[in-house]
Amino acid sequence: MELHYADAYTMASFLSPLNTRTDGYGGSAEDRLRLPLEVYQRVRAEVGSDFALGCRFLTEECIDGGGSLVDSTGFSRAFAGAGVDFLSLSRGGKFEDAAQPKVGEAAYPYTGPSGYECMPSYYSDARGPFGRNVAPARSIRQILRAQGLETPIVVSGGVHNFEQSESLLASGAADIVGLARQALADPDWFCQGPSRPRRAGQSVPLYELLRGARSAPPRSDLRTLGSGTAR
Numbered sequence: 001m002e003l004h005y006a007d008a009y010t011m012a013s014f015l016s017p018l019n020t021r022t023d024g025y026g027g028s029a030e031d032r033l034r035l036p037l038e039v040y041q042r043v044r045a046e047v048g049s050d051f052a053l054g055c056r057f058l059t060e061e062c063i064d065g066g067g068s069l070v071d072s073t074g075f076s077r078a079f080a081g082a083g084v085d086f087l088s089l090s091r092g093g094k095f096e097d098a099a100q101p102k103v104g105e106a107a108y109p110y111t112g113p114s115g116y117e118c119m120p121s122y123y124s125d126a127r128g129p130f131g132r133n134v135a136p137a138r139s140i141r142q143i144l145r146a147q148g149l150e151t152p153i154v155v156s157g158g159v160h161n162f163e164q165s166e167s168l169l170a171s172g173a174a175d176i177v178g179l180a181r182q183a184l185a186d187p188d189w190f191c192q193g194p195s196r197p198r199r200a201g202q203s204v205p206l207y208e209l210l211r212g213a214r215s216a217p218p219r220s221d222l223r224t225l226g227s228g229t230a231r
């Protein structure tokens, strides 16, 4: 079970330095951690000590005034020290820099620069879309290990093939690799391993194929689909 303390969810707002509440649940890092730790302890009391219970939070908020690696390293220590079984690390995905919604529509948090860092896509900068959460995850893991804390670290964000996954594990960036869109694009990928047979005529994993296809110039005939815009 993973408690969601990341992205645009409520607990991430409590953890953020932008949380200036004065009721004991905001302001200092210790007070910002209070509610997430209370929730963890309450859930732990329900599920017991032999139930795998982790939490997902941000290595960096990627917004002005938002949490940095300094904050998240402190949160990692606190969660690991409290007995959280795994730390699942995300990055960005905030409301604060979301695109202005159309009249009558709600803001969607994954539409601004921090949203890009959460779900990096095929349109990227020079750094590219892959593994943008790796460096902060590696840093947190190294600091925890240096302090004798062995809590497994899950890294996610733009992990897209077995070679990359294996190298993340082998080089000590993380203990577990999380993937979303790779799994959506090719649900059998996990079962078949790096030597899996390619689909007929396919020379690269499906997800890379999709990314490649979608990085082609936009087709004018795909601009509008129904009432929305093709993306």
Ligand SMILES: Cc1cc2nc3c(=O)[nH]c(=O)nc-3n(C[C@H](O)[C@H](O)[C@H](O)COP(=O)(O)O)c2cc1C
Pocket (backbone or CB within 6 Å): 004, 006, 056, 090, 118, 119, 120, 156, 157, 158, 159, 178, 179, 180, 181, 182
């Ligand atoms: C359709 C979709 C739904 C998602 N839902 C969640 C969610 O419920 N909880 C969560 O922590 N992350 C969610 N994410 C973010 C992913 O966990 C992940 O951080 C992000 O997609 C980057 O990883 P990827 O490059 O492997 O897709 C979602 C992503 C996608 C594409």
